[in-house]
Structures are given as C-alpha cells and as structure tokens.
Amino acid sequence: MRPWGAVGAVLVVQAAVLTALSGRHGFHRDELYFVAAGKRPDWGYVDQPPITPILARISTGLFGETPSGLRIVAILLAMGTVVVAALIAREFGGGELFTAIATALSAYPLVVSHMLSTSTVDLFVWVVILLFAVKLLKSGDGRWWIPLGVAIAAGIANKWLVLLLVAALGVSVLIAGPRKVLATWWLAAGAGVCLLLSAPVLIWQWQHDFPLLTVAAGISADDGAENRVLFVPMQLIYLSPVLVPVWIAGLVRLWRSEEFRAVALAYPVLCVLTLITGGKPYYSVAMLVALVAAGAQPTLDWLRNHRRAVPFAAVAALIGVVISVVVSLPVLPLKALGPVLAMNKEQGEEIGWPELTASVSQVWQQIPPEQRATAVIFTRNYGQAGAIEEFGAAQGLPKPYSGHMSYADWGPPPDSMTGPVVLVGGVDNSSLLTGCRVVLAHDNGRGIDNDEQGTRISLCAGTTAPWNKIWPDLRRFY
Template sequence: MDIRGDGSTGATAPVALSRLAWPPVLAVAAGVAALQAVLLGQYGFHRDELYFLAAGHHLAWGYIDQPPLTPLLARWSTALFGESPAGLRVVAVLLGAVTIVLTALAARELGARRGGQVLAAAGAAVSAMVLALGHMLSTAGFDLFAWTGIGVLVLRLLRTGDRRWWVAIGAAVGVALLNKDLVLLLAAALLPAVWFTGNRRVLHGCWLPVGALLAVLVAAPNLYWQARHGWPQLTVASGISGQDGLADRLTFVPMQLLYLSPVLVPVWLGGLRRLRQEPELRWARPLAYGYLGLCALVLLLGGKPYYALPPLLLVLAAGCQPVVDRMWPAARSRARLVGVLVLAVALNAVITLPVLPARQLPLVAWVYKESAEQVGWPELASAAGAGWALVPAGQRGHAVVFAADYGEAGALARFGGDYGLPAPYSGHMSFADWGPPPDSSTGPVLLIHPAPYPQVERAFTGCREVARIDNGRGLANEEQHAPVLLCDGPVRPWSQLWPQLRHFY
C-alpha cells in the first residue's frame, strides 16, 4: 500500500533491495583505513585526546562535559595498542571505516544499486568529516558512527513499517547517549518529521515506548551520575553557546559544505530534493525534514556546526544512484566523476590529515585549526620542566604544578614524567574533580599558561615568568609563546580556593 502525504495509511509498501556491493564497499573502507593507519603518528596527540587519556585513568560513569564512552575507548585502545597517538587512534580508524560501510547501507535502503552504493561509500570516504574524525579519537567520531547507524535503522523501520525496529533503534540511541547527549537533538528532529511527513503508524503501539525505555536503561548510569552532580553538562553546553553561539550560527552553512566537501554539494542537494519530491521515496521523506529540523535546532541553540553533520551522509546517500545513472554510462562523464572524487580526497586529506610537514601546517591550520592542536605538547612539558628545575629540592615535597586548561594538564600528565614533574592539577572540566591538592601543599606553584584565565593567576602570590613555550615549528596555536610562571604559593588553602579555580569553558 502506498503512503499518502498525510501519513494516515497502514503499512509501508515493501521495496525490493539490491544486494549490498560488499567487495567494492569494503575496498573503499579498507583503503581509507590503510591511509589513516599510515598517518596516525605523524604529528602528536590532540588536546582533547590528552584529556581523554587522563579521563581514561579516572574511569567514572560521567564527567563534567561528557558521558563515559570516549574516555573508556581511550583506555581500551591504549591498553591494547600502546599509549601513543597511533595506539589511541586505532578505534577512530575503525569507527571511520564502519561509518563508510553504513553510508553504503543507507544508500541501499534508499534503493541504490551497486554503483550507487559504491558512490555513497566513496562520497563518505572523501568527505572532510570522515577523514578528520577517522584520524583522531573524539566524541564527534563516535557520534558520526552511531548516528549513521541509527539512520540506517530508522530507514529500515520506515521502509518496512515493522515497528519492532524501535527496539534496535532504542538500544543504539542508548549507546549514543553514553557518548554524547546530542543524539537527543536527532530524536527531537526525526520524531516530528515522521509524524508530519511519514507513516504515522510506525509511531503507534508499544514498540516505540519499549525502544525509548531501552535507551533510558542503557544510558541510566550516566543519567544518574549527571543528576547526582547537578547536570554539569548543561552548564558546559550553555557556556559554549554563550561564548561561541554567534560565530557558530554565522559559520553554520559554510561549515556544512566544507565538512562534507564542496565538490559533493550537488550530490547532497540532489539527495535532499529526491527525498522530498520523488514518489517512490515518499516513505523516506522524514529523513529530509528531520535533517532540516536538526539544523534549525542547532542554529536555535547556538551549537557547533558539526552537531548536524551525521545525517548529512544519509542525505548524500540518497543522491548517489541518480548521479551514477546519469554519469557512469558515458566514458567522459565517468572520468569526470572519478576526477571529482580524487580532487575531493586530495584536498580534504591535505587539510585534515597529517600529510604536510609540521612546519608547513600554517598553510592549512587557518582552515582546520585542529591540525595545529596536535603539535607542541612535549615542548610544553619541557618548558614546564625548565620551570620546575628552579624549585629548590627541599621545597618540592609541597610544591604544585597547576595548568590552566585540560589540554595543558593532559600534556603534563602524559609527558611531565620525562622531566621529573609531579602529577598536574587543573580546575578545568573534570580535572577539577580530580583535585584539589592537599592543603599542606603550600607552594611554590608552577603555573602553566594563565593568560586566558586571569582569575587563575590572581589565586597565587609572587608570580614571575620563568619560561615560555615554543613548539619549535613557528606554529601559532593556543600554547605557542605561552608563559610558565613560578609563584610563591596560593593565596588561601587549596580547599577554600578550589571552587574559584573551577571553570567549564
């Protein structure tokens, strides 16, 4: 039975699917994984990865700014493959490869044959977001994988009308909630889209509540942790929106295009048009309006542009088969399509992957600033070590190393031992929960990079600059030329000072 536009019909018409093109799809995913594997250790840890490493050594059901899954993955990956950038990022490479396969599965659900599935996999593989997130361990990388998987399950639900798929969707949403609460925005956009533009019958009955209950049960440990700690993630989200909301709104549309790849925009727009207009895909129309609704929510809340990226791969998948039908039969058009994909992967790889020598990073860091955040952390620890050497040996038993933010604290936790440094403290994000120092630690205090946080320096007396950080590559990132101060001690006991030193952004 066909679905009418008001969504009031009964079952969804079954659609015969083509076989999944396993060999070429897996070849595309394996090719990207191999490229990522070769480049894993070219630079160094990203600041967020250093934070995940530290959090992985303080396992909990939640953290100030995130649920537990990514720190847990960091702990597992480094335990299996070593505490190095390459060892940490094995999980990211695998998640990126599976995301490519899931994009091909989405194209298949949307009626793509072999060529359309391969193009969907290739389009995901050459996109800036898959290349970037497949190179570094991040919450966004798991979100991309999980949301794409949820999208495939939702497409299967809509296509078949089998409401039992809500159970699998609920389990997947629960796991995604253990990584980031942002998946709730996806649900808030998709459910109304199904109600207004899809087969409403899939929302009826017990299976949707069962799926929702399962999602809550899977995520319950983190939800309980957040409730006990006063929902700090809401404080962090509010701070991010208040600090960067305007800039994020202004750059939202351009970043959507850049994260995907400008050369793939026609395929993406074609997929959006196909989902909205073609009768044979009327059942999948909620995907198009759900994506648009998600964009509206992110803009309204002042979220980061990448929050809306995962469904973009699904919309891209919808546009692939018409492109293949139009371009593949003619040799010239086929060559043009392959050339476009090669151009996209070459451009995006240079921008997002450690292809260039570190000294040439300024060429791309203005576009993709995360590349610059993978350089200079051992040098930061070295500068801190130079400052620590000025602390008299007799005073080191009650001296403290204090870092202004979690990236610097994570770097000192990872590399500080090479320079004789003790474990660092910080008031930033969950590092605040792993402190404070004992009140008997009366100083001196070695203070790392207080410039962005003047309230930090005011908490200590007699501060003087003893070193400056230099990454040795002339790369302008947040820590380049930042000061290292040696202070006499805290103005009050640490237990009294700690609430003042805590900050969330």
C-alpha cells in the same frame, strides 16, 4: 567485483592509509584528556559521558599508550561509519560503493577518523541511528524501535547532542509521516530500553547538577554567534563542495518519496535546532552522509546518461579528494601547515605537547630542591594538564592539577602543599596566588601557531589560602 566486495576493498585502503598516518603527529589535546579520564573511570565527566574515555582506556591498554595505539579504535569506528553509510544506500536502492568512497574521503569524516574524539563516536552512532530509522520507515515494522533505543542510548552515553537528531527525526515523522510507526507499543519498548541503558549516565549527571548543560550553555554563549554565521558555508564544505549536488539530489529524492520524506525533512529541522541552540555546524554531518547515500544512485544514473560530463566530474572529484586529504590528514611537512591550520586547526593541536612539558620542566627546575616536595603544578586547561601527566614523569615532574573540566573533580592538591606554584597559562582570579612572575613564554620550536604557542609559564610563591578553600574559585567549565 560485486558492490560489497568493492566496499571491502575501500575499507582495506582506508584502514591502511589511516594506520600509516596515525602516528605522524602527536596526541591531540582532547586525546590527552580522554586518556587521563580513562584512567579515572566513572559514569560521567563534566563535559561528556563515559564512552570515549572508556574507548581510550581500552585502545591504549591493548595497543599501547601512543597516538597510534589510541587511534586504532578511531580507525575501526571510521570503517564502521563507511559500512553503515553503504548500508543506508542499499536501503535507498543502490550506490553502495559510491557512498562508501564518498564517506571515506570526505573532509569531516577524515578529520575525526585520524584522532579519537567524541565526534568520532558520534558520527558512527548517528549514522547507525539513521540506518535503523530508515529501516523502520521503509518496513513499518515496529520492532526496529528496539535497536533504535539501544543506538540512542549509546549516543547518550557519548554526547547528549544525539538528542538533537532524535528530536529532528521525531518532529519530521509527526509532520511528514508515516505516523503509523508511532502508533505501536514497540515505541514504548524502545524508549524503555533506551532509558534503562542510559540510567547510570543520567543519574550521574543528576547527582552532579547536570554539568553537561552548564558546559553546553557556556559554549553557546561563547561561540553561538560565530557558529550561526558559519553554519551555512560549512554545510557546503564539511563533506566536500563536490558532493553538494549529490546530497541535494538525495534531499530532493527523499522529499519526493512518501516513505522517506521524514528523513529529508529531518535535515532542515536539525539545522534549525542547531541554529537556535548555537550549536556547532558539524552537528549535521551525519545527516549529510545519509543524504549522500540517498543521492548516490541518482548521481550514477545521471552520469550514465551524460557521459560527456564524466571526465569533468572525475577531475572535480579528484581535486575534492586532494583538498580533503591535505586539510584533514597529516600528509604535509610542518613548515607547510600554515594554510591548512586556517581551515583545520586540529592538526596544530597535535603538535608540541612534549615541548610544552619541557618548558614546564624548565620552570620547575628553578624551584629549590628542598621546596619541591610541597610545590604544585597548576594548569589553565586540560590539554596542558594531560600533556604533563603523559610526558612529565620522564622529566621528573609531579602530577599536575587543573580546575578545568573534570580535572577540577579529580581534586585539589593536599592543603599540605604550601610550596611554590608553577602556573601554566594563568588563572582568571590572580588574587588567589601570590608572588607570581612570568618565567618564560612557551615556544614549540616547530613554527606552529597553535593554541599553546606563546603560553606563559609563571612561578608563584604560593596561594593566599589553603587549596581546598580556593579550589571552587579555580574551576572552569569551558
């Protein structure tokens, strides 16, 4: 079988496995938020541009508002990531099949393949940018700046993290060359295309005082120290420890190549930028995928010359694949998830949302029927609000409200809603509500210790002022 026929077989297996597992757990909290945001189309949201919510709207519209229906677009993006990674390997001289298999079975790509998130889109867009950058550096043809501009604009329309990658590549080309790719009017043309396509997203952010920057600053302040401590260890884990020698071999290979030295340098530059900004360790994963593509052929050559090492490499690869699959995909029974959640909490965040809605319904039923027309459900975070919005109607619940992220922009309750308040998870300023008492602590009934397990649900008599007046004090950016 020729390399691309074998890559096609990898894609078929990848699609089959991801599809079979896509409905095993429920919606992730972020997916509930994306579904809600997709029903309120806009050029931007507090914590992200519009691409992922748009994809959520399209996927659920075509395939149904279920986890499986939503995740079809995530599976397609995952397959696209594998194809582009193999194309990068081809530009480096071979190893397409090795790269495809390694990408499809690596831990982080598997995590973001199972659910729709901004990271799912980012991983695909970033490897596309890297493919175009490699083509530009290899050919010296300035026309590649146009597709690069389009791809960067797509990244800006999904998450502004792409600017870290662009900065890393730009700095690396300036330092390591070939600088001739910068001395062309095609660069200005590509930048113009990027700005034109990004204009609606940038204008929306400007009109709303750039909330993305506020959210990013909050994340850095809250998690920056932890992110920096974990950064180096996670570089060894995000794909697989088994692949570390492969991407190191790719890094060395590219550094020794004059035409691709900038790609090698871009990885440490990106790492430094991420550490400075307190960003998440996973921001570098797309670069690691490209480095695996560069190291694929040298690894295969080494194995051919050291045949005695092949059985050991095969065993190590098998162990790595098993660990990646178990940690990343919902293949274990719920009662066995405890150790997995210590490494990948996202599986736990897909469990218990209908049960949380049922807990809210229990509290709602304690409101006298004659008061329910003016009563409000208010949640602390968008996951809780998204769950009630998704599952609440079947339990007789009204639409929820929240001050978290873009839910705050979707408006407060009318000031005529002067009745009791079902408070899910509490508020930062308790003086805004009166007569609150905790009715129950939510239990998902599955034995899963996720972020919502134990969430307190209170019943309050009302607010201390009209909703419109207290709404600014209820907004939360993170």
